[in-house]
Amino acid sequence: MPLLVVVTRARCSPAVLFDLALDVDAHAESLPRSRETATTRGARVLGPGDEVTFTARHLGVRWRLSSRITEHERPHRFVDEQVRGPFASMRHEHLFEADGDGGTVMTDRMHVVAPLGPVGALAGRTVLWPHLRRLLRERGAHLATVAAARGQDL
Template sequence: MAALVEVVSVVDAEPARVFDLKLDVGVHTDAMRDSGETATTSSGRDRLTLGDEVTFHGRHFGVRWRMTSRISACQRPRHFVDEQTRGPFRAMRHEHYFEDLGGGRTRMIDRMTVSAPFGPVGAVVTRVVLVPYLRRLLTRRAAHIRQVAAA
């Protein structure tokens, strides 16, 4: 069973700037410094585009994790999607939306759907442990995006 995590933030920057920051691998790794997360892109570029893959390595719950995602949809500056191609989840889809609020402000919406392995036990662990953890990670990353955009 899939679980949904959604985080909505307002950023004091134009949608194109926020969109570009979200696709910047360096900005991502800076935001995830606490978990020692690193990222390697299939293209070798720092900013991801449609079809690119990125492999993340990090420590979460005291365990080293590796996950590869592909940018499966991209409509600059309004929306992009990354989906796990290899990793710890049975499935993971992360949708990113950017709404122009006018006055140089953007509503940024992170909508992540995850399905864990291990049947009913995995579903319970996902809802009780993983969803709150992912919400904290997405909230931390949104705060970092707000800070970088304001600089």
């Protein structure tokens, strides 16, 4: 199972970044080019067991992915896993650590298996994984900026 790892540094507490990472509106706003929307059955800030469906355009294709929060340890860690969507499987672990200098290090660890066996694996290595890594970097940078703009620095 391929593993993508992206590290983001932010000038805010782990709790602030943790909460922003679970805010579906902040998530959708982080990728304006994809015109992403997020649909939930409840709160706009997700908690344990909550599901969200993201719809967006990536790589010229309209994608729809539903994910559930399967692990939730505020403010240090949460995991979301695909329950319906384009991948054979997807598990995304979000880790939040104080950096010792008044900020937070957020680490995204995303395990993704492409559909379609060997053909999907080839497409994953050449197109999909680099695209997902870029999306994770953009999302992390956006969340760090939002935390600072809201005056939530330490």
